[in-house]
Amino acid sequence: TVPDGLRRVAVFGATGSIGTSALDVIARHPGRLRASVLAAGRNVEALVALCVTHRPDHAVIADPDLLDALANALRAAGLATVPHAGMAALDTLARDADACDTVVAAIVGAAGLDSTLAALRAGKRVLLANKESLVLAGELMLQAAREAGATIVPIDSEHNAIHQCLPADGDCSGVARIVLTASGGPFRGRSRAQLADVTPAQAVAHPKWSMGPKISVDSATLMNKGLELIEAHHLFGMPADRLDVLVHPQSLVHSFVEFIDGSTLAQLGLPDMRTALAVGLGYPDRIASGVAGLDLLRHGRLDFESPDTDAFPCLALARAALVAGGTAPALLNAANEVAVSAFLQGQLRFLAIPALVEHVLATLPAADAASLDVLRDADARARDVATQALTTGTLH
Ligand code: NAD
Ligand code: MG
Numbered sequence: 308t309v310p311d312g313l314r315r316v317a318v319f320g321a322t323g324s325i326g327t328s329a330l331d332v333i334a335r336h337p338g339r340l341r342a343s344v345l346a347a348g349r350n351v352e353a354l355v356a357l358c359v360t361h362r363p364d365h366a367v368i369a370d371p372d373l374l375d376a377l378a379n380a381l382r383a384a385g386l387a388t389v390p391h392a393g394m395a396a397l398d399t400l401a402r403d404a405d406a407c408d409t410v411v412a413a414i415v416g417a418a419g420l421d422s423t424l425a426a427l428r429a430g431k432r433v434l435l436a437n438k439e440s441l442v443l444a445g446e447l448m449l450q451a452a453r454e455a456g457a458t459i460v461p462i463d464s465e466h467n468a469i470h471q472c473l474p475a476d477g478d479c480s481g482v483a484r485i486v487l488t489a490s491g492g493p494f495r496g497r498s499r500a501q502l503a504d505v506t507p508a509q510a511v512a513h514p515k516w517s518m519g520p521k522i523s524v525d526s527a528t529l530m531n532k533g534l535e536l537i538e539a540h541h542l543f544g545m546p547a548d549r550l551d552v553l554v555h556p557q558s559l560v561h562s563f564v565e566f567i568d569g570s571t572l573a574q575l576g577l578p579d580m581r582t583a584l585a586v587g588l589g590y591p592d593r594i595a596s597g598v599a600g601l602d603l604l605r606h607g608r609l610d611f612e613s614p615d616t617d618a619f620p621c622l623a624l625a626r627a628a629l630v631a632g633g634t635a636p637a638l639l640n641a642a643n644e645v646a647v648s649a650f651l652q653g654q655l656r657f658l659a660i661p662a663l664v665e666h667v668l669a670t671l672p673a674a675d676a677a678s679l680d681v682l683r684d685a686d687a688r689a690r691d692v693a694t695q696a697l698t699t700g701t702l703h
Contacts, residue, residue: 320419347369407431409431417641428457435462467574634682642689
């Protein structure tokens with residue numbers, strides 16, 4: 308926090324689902340929070356519209372060819388916001404003490420790794436939504452945070468719930484087990500055969516959460532819960548055999564922490580990411596999020612069931628990658644990113660998503676994840692193998 312007490316927040320992925328939710332919470336607290344940096348991938352128009360509303364000091368567009376378009380649009384809007392382009396600008400601003408003290412890491416996919424790492428290495432408060440970066444390089448990220456004294460507040464709703472249930476000092480020695488809840492996605496209850504012809508439009512129509520397209524498909528395949536197991540392993544230091552998943556279709560209980568004395572703590576709330584973001588933006592204080600409290604008389608029914616790993620093999624694939632360790636989670640994540648993108652573009656059937664991930668994991672044996680370079684190399688190789696399988700049509 309700076310002398311005037313105002314937190315200056317960089318929102319990376321500002322035009323996305325998490326980014327706009329974060330900006331909604333920030334705008335409710337003008338005396339406490341200010342959006343000082345806004346960054347987006349390619350959509351200059353949406354980024355400039357956010358700049359008009361939030362008047363940040365800096366705006367970044369990831370695509371380096373769009374610098375002039377961004378500069379012209381900011382000037383035309385009469386804004387003093389400084390334009391930047393390219394991923395390197397994100398790293399620079401993440402590190403810059405004058406630009407921000409808090410970073411909302413809400414870029415989708417492995418593309419978010421570098422800027423998140425830069426913020427952690429600079430000792431910033433990092434509100435971590437970008438789960439793929441943790442799956443890819445969780446150990447190195449947690450190590451960087453420890454060394455630089457950075458604070459990580461998990462924003463993924465399950466991990467944010469667990470964070471709220473754990474002791475303030477993060478001591479997990481009294482924890483017996485962590486149970487992640489899963490909505491089950493739009494295809495809960497379907498058999499494998501009933502998943503053969505599902506379309507991208509059906510897959511992104513999530514029953515409980517409104518989210519970006521990639522995570523929506525991950526929720527439909529249950530890969531999202533698999534990525535979250537790996538995320539929980541890194542964030543809370545839990546071995547795979549003390550991490551469980553329960554399907555809970557109402558999405559009101561966001562996860563459970565079971566302690567060694569038989570107590571189970573849960574965090575409940577409406578499925579709206581602004582609650583988790585407010586926990587991070589105000590941390591350690593509680594601040595208003597715009598989300599109503601839970602009316603249990605109205606929403607009170609809570610159901611739980613086991614996940615169906617036969618219809619949704621991605622969950623088992625991710626658990627196996629977590630147990631294998633090393634570069635296996637990086638390979639899994641990269642293969643999944645290629646598969647989901649191909650599915651969204653109509654180039655791959657739904658059931659071919661796990662098949663493609665499995666193909667990549669079978670083709671590339673996991674190695675020790677000795678360094679960031681090794682992990683980046685695994686990510687690149689997995690993308691190559693997955694893309695090759697797509698172009699040769701092996702999995703259609
Ligand atoms: P989204 O697709 O709605 O938004 C993604 C944002 O990232 C956009 O602002 C886009 O411009 C930016 N972006 C995309 N590619 C980029 C690149 N190469 N370089 C720079 N910027 C890029 O996604 P989302 O749903 O907001 O999810 C963001 C992250 O948060 C994901 O990792 C997701 O798993 C995680 N998450 C999201 C939710 C949710 O409710 N949406 C919940 C939990 C976790
Ligand atoms: Mg989640």
